[in-house]
Amino acid sequence: MSDTRKNIRLGWIGTGVMGLAMCGHLMDAGYPLTVFNRTAAKARPLVERGAKPAASAKEVGAASDIVFSMVAYPADVEAVSIGPDGALAGMRPGSVLCDMSTSSPTLAARIAEQAAQKDVIGMDAPVTGGDVGAKEATLAIFVGGARPGFERLLPCLEAMGRKIMYCGAAGMGQQAKLANQVAIAGVMFSVCESLLYAQQAGLDVRRWHELVSVGAAGSVAMKTLGSRMMDGDFAPGFFIDHFIKDLGLVLEECRRMHLILPGAELADTMYRSMQTHGQGRNGTQAFISALAELSAKAWAPVPK
Known part of the structure; x- marks a missing residue:
């Protein structure tokens, strides 16, 4: 030392x-x-x-x-x-x-x-x-x-x-983080919707995921949270409850700045719906189950 x-x-x-x-x-x-x-x-x-x-x-x-x-x-x-x-x-x-x-x-x-x-x-x-x-x-x-x-x-x-x-x-660090959370909200839609599409289309989802994770569709969320989704692992790396708090702060700042962000607003609505159904203590990757339910589908873990 x-x-x-x-x-x-x-x-x-x-x-x-x-x-x-x-x-x-x-x-x-x-x-x-x-x-x-x-x-x-x-x-x-x-x-x-x-x-x-x-x-x-x-x-x-x-x-x-x-x-x-x-x-x-x-x-x-x-x-x-x-x-x-x-x-x-x-x-x-x-x-x-x-x-x-x-x-x-x-x-x-x-x-x-x-x-x-x-x-x-x-x-x-x-x-x-x-x-x-x-x-x-x-x-x-x-x-x-x-x-x-x-x-x-x-x-x-x-x-x-x-x-x-x-x-x-002071406060600008928080502004930078909230801008990051706007990006995360959009990424969660893209990761979950693409995995759900791949599964419903009958693809080898793990093989598909392996390929797209290193291409233009790749992201940290696709690689890390996508893997957890395929495993059926919804344990929290980041709680839904906390993400809802972050999105609320984003929308509060949007109102102050007279800024309209439809994607953030939709993510806030979707995650709040999950919270009302008792999923607030799950990780944000549980979003894929809520998206599946919109089409009366069920997200199933992907065999290894």
């Missing part, structure tokens, strides 16, 4: 599907870590590796020079960042507060404003790449906030991701 990293105390709030793996990479890089999760058991693997457990987000803030958060919803981001028992309440001047959740650009700007009042730098750095990217440290990371904060964060971000983009002022 380098002396520099020994002297930078990191805090982490939210050790779910993504956060647990991302924290692990920071520990592997040699940073001392204080962690908090509302369900303490989810942070236990990190504590067993040497991370210090905290009883609250505020306690994480008091123990850290840089605090990261990775939680589910904007209300959670607000609570753990600037709430009465949030990290900012415990942080000292000169420290950095960085939210890596996908959240509201407006909220990110407000957190940065309140942080600045305490001489703390507020940053937003949402990620894309899913559970696989988190585990393999290949995430793409979109960063918003003051340039000095970005420079402070960069070595930590490089331990968690492969591509890092500085997007500008």
